[in-house]
Amino acid sequence: MRAFKHLIYGGLLAAAISPAMADDGEKIYKQGGSQPGALACVTCHMPDGKGMDAGGFPKIAGDSAVYLSKQIHDFKKGLRENAIMLPIASALTEEEIKAVTQYMSSLDKVQVPEITRAKTPEGLGEQLAIRGDWSRSIPECVACHGPGGVGVGDTFPPLAGQGAKYLAAQLHAWQQGTRKNDQNDLMGHIARSLTEEEIIAVADYFAGLGK
Incomplete structure (x- = not known):
C-alpha cells in the first residue's frame, strides 16, 4: 500500500x-x-x-x-x-x-512532402538523397533520415526544410573533423567521400523541401 x-x-x-x-x-x-x-x-x-x-x-x-x-x-x-x-x-x-x-x-515542425525511394531522382542532389552512390559506398540519405529526410527517432534529425548553408556547413565540419559526434564515423565517411559540388547539391535539395 x-x-x-x-x-x-x-x-x-x-x-x-x-x-x-x-x-x-x-x-x-x-x-x-x-x-x-x-x-x-x-x-x-x-x-x-x-x-x-x-x-x-x-x-x-x-x-x-x-x-x-x-x-x-x-x-x-x-x-x-x-x-x-x-x-x-x-x-x-x-x-x-x-x-x-x-x-x-x-514547436511546430516544418511540413514536408512524402517522398519514397520509388521516385525517379531528378538532379544530383536528389540522386544522392534517395539513391546514394554505392559505387563509392555512399548510402542514400533517406536510409537513415527517413522518407524525404523527415527524421527518424532520437538519432537521425530531420534534413527536409533545414537551411542549405547549415547543412553544407555540417558536411564540411565532418570532412574537416571539427564535428565528430556521429556513431562509428558514419557521417564522417560519407562527408569525406562527397565532392564540393555534391555537398552543395544535396544541401540545396533538402533545403528546398517543405517550402
Whole structure:
C-alpha cells in the first residue's frame, strides 16, 4: 500500500512539474538561462524555431528533445566545434537543458512532402538523397533520415526544410573533423567521400523541401 501511495504521489508530482518545466523551457528559449553566458536561443533560432539560414543558424523546431540535448552536451564536450554554441552550452545547467530542449521539441515542425525511394531522382542532389552512390559506398540519405529526410527517432534529425548553408556547413565540419559526434564515423565517411559540388547539391535539395 505504501508503494502504491508513492506511485500516486509521484504521478501527481510529475503532473505538477511538467507545466512548470514547459514554462521554464520557453523562458530559457526566449530570455536565456540563469548564467550570463546562456544567451536566449531565440536570438539565432528565431521565435518559431525555424532558424536563420543566412547566418547558418539551423531549424530546431519539432526536433527530438533527446537529440537536441545530445547536441548541447556534445558542444560542451568539444565533439562539435562552434564558437557561438560552446559558451552557451557550457553555461546551461542540466535542468535548463532538459527544459529548453523539451520546449524546442514542442514547436511546430516544418511540413514536408512524402517522398519514397520509388521516385525517379531528378538532379544530383536528389540522386544522392534517395539513391546514394554505392559505387563509392555512399548510402542514400533517406536510409537513415527517413522518407524525404523527415527524421527518424532520437538519432537521425530531420534534413527536409533545414537551411542549405547549415547543412553544407555540417558536411564540411565532418570532412574537416571539427564535428565528430556521429556513431562509428558514419557521417564522417560519407562527408569525406562527397565532392564540393555534391555537398552543395544535396544541401540545396533538402533545403528546398517543405517550402
